[in-house]
Amino acid sequence: MKPVIQAIGLQKSYGGHRVVDGLDLSIRKGECFGLLGPNGAGKTTTLRMLLGLIAPDAGSAMLLDLPVPQAAREARIRVGVVPQMDNLDPDFTVAENLLVYGRYFGMKDAEIEARIPSLLEFASLTNKRDAKVPTLSGGMKRRLTLARALVNDPDVIFLDEPTTGLDPQARHLIWQRLHTLTQQGKTLLLTTHFMDEAERLCHRLAVMDNGKLISQGSPRELIEQNIEPQVVEVFGETSGQWASEHAAKYAQRFEVSGESVFCYVRDAQPLVAHLQAQSELRYLHRPANLEDVFLKLTGREMRE
């Protein structure tokens, strides 16, 4: 089957700095695909090139079988976008935001009006229909932004950090809705740096750093391919000293971060038995997760 979104050798530089560096990507119909990476990895620039908003310096992109940016206008008729920062119309009510946005797709007012009730229901905003945007909570604004992205009943939805800045309740509601969309057969491409979000929602993921894809696969594959299956975190004032003396004996790999030591192991039993005898240290034994993979691939140092 042909991919819905495809990138071949995409490249983009700003002021001599290569933000996206030879990116290949292929996203299938009905898939929820996550683009992960630290700040500045090139995720948003990648989305903007795939949407045809900016032209790549090299490489090519296809969106819904159309070349972008050349045929971006035609492709975007069937695309919805949830941007990183809210850009709802503050002067308008919830319903007016949907009406005005639908017109940009060339939809007739009657056609949009007919869709508004189901969009509001999907966004749990039915009783906020006539509320002005500034009176909405952060979660409501995000849901309205999502509803607005669906006004044209798109086949593909781009979501740039859809839950950044939301409280846990609001995030869970968004996740539920995104899950519903994938069940309806929509293709989702989202960027995030929440690993639990990626693990929960995405069928496949790609980790980006410095403009390059450094690993891709299902969440489980990424964990299996990149990291030992068990993690033992060791805490305590003497953890650093303990690590230098003992960690290498028990762990295939370990990292010291402040007063914590992260030990990556295939079999945790010998290490756990050893730690039980160390009264000054506390420890946590857990299966490896996506965050461990992410930190291994992109490093622990801050990106600013």
Next chain:
Amino acid sequence: MSIFAFPQLSLRFLPIWRRHWLVWKKIAAPSILGHLADPVIYMLGLGYGLGSLLPEMGGMSYMAFLAAGTVCYSTMNSASFEALYSGFARMHEQRTWEAILNTPVGLDDVVLSEILWAATKSLMSGTAVLVVIWVLGLSNSLMSLWMIPLALLIGLAFASIGLIMTALAPAYDFFMYYFTLVITPMMLLCGVFFPVTQLPESMQVVASLLPLTHAIDLARPLMNGDIPPQTLMHVGVLLVYTLVAFYVSLVLFRRRLSR
């Protein structure tokens, strides 16, 4: 597409224009008051106050002289404020453009809608001032109806010029330069308050290059019921300002938003 490509114009600007119209309708009353208060107070204050000291100016009462200039400068102001402050808010602060550009509507359509909307505001403010002038009996010629399309043309020219500043602006403060170095001098040099011929020769040359001079050279005879001398040349200058500034602003916006 190169940033220098020819503008791609289409009717897709229309839904954006309707968006601006819907916003404006919500604040119509204070907006109309704003369009009217400032120019009418200037016209009446100077017209009565200064006019009583002057016998005549340009063959008419000072108030009537002032009326033509007032329509033109209030039209210039409303297009400029809309293109600079409101345009910048939509592009930068509210990210309205960003939302629109994610749809099949393109940047050329967005810029065109900004120009046409700012010109619409000019049309409204020019007409509002004109109505006051008619009510006061300062102009009673049918020729003064030509002021309505002229207000639109002045609006197009100043909206296009203003958008160049919006495309370059890092923040709102930047617009002070434009208002103090461009708009205010035009108001004082282009014949709003006194005939340009009163200025020294060199300043007259400068004034003749400025768009507001040409707008007023058209407006004053029209208000008085005469056909303006050199109509085509004046209209041509305003059109050239519009088209060139539209293209320059479009190139600048393409450059700004391509990153």
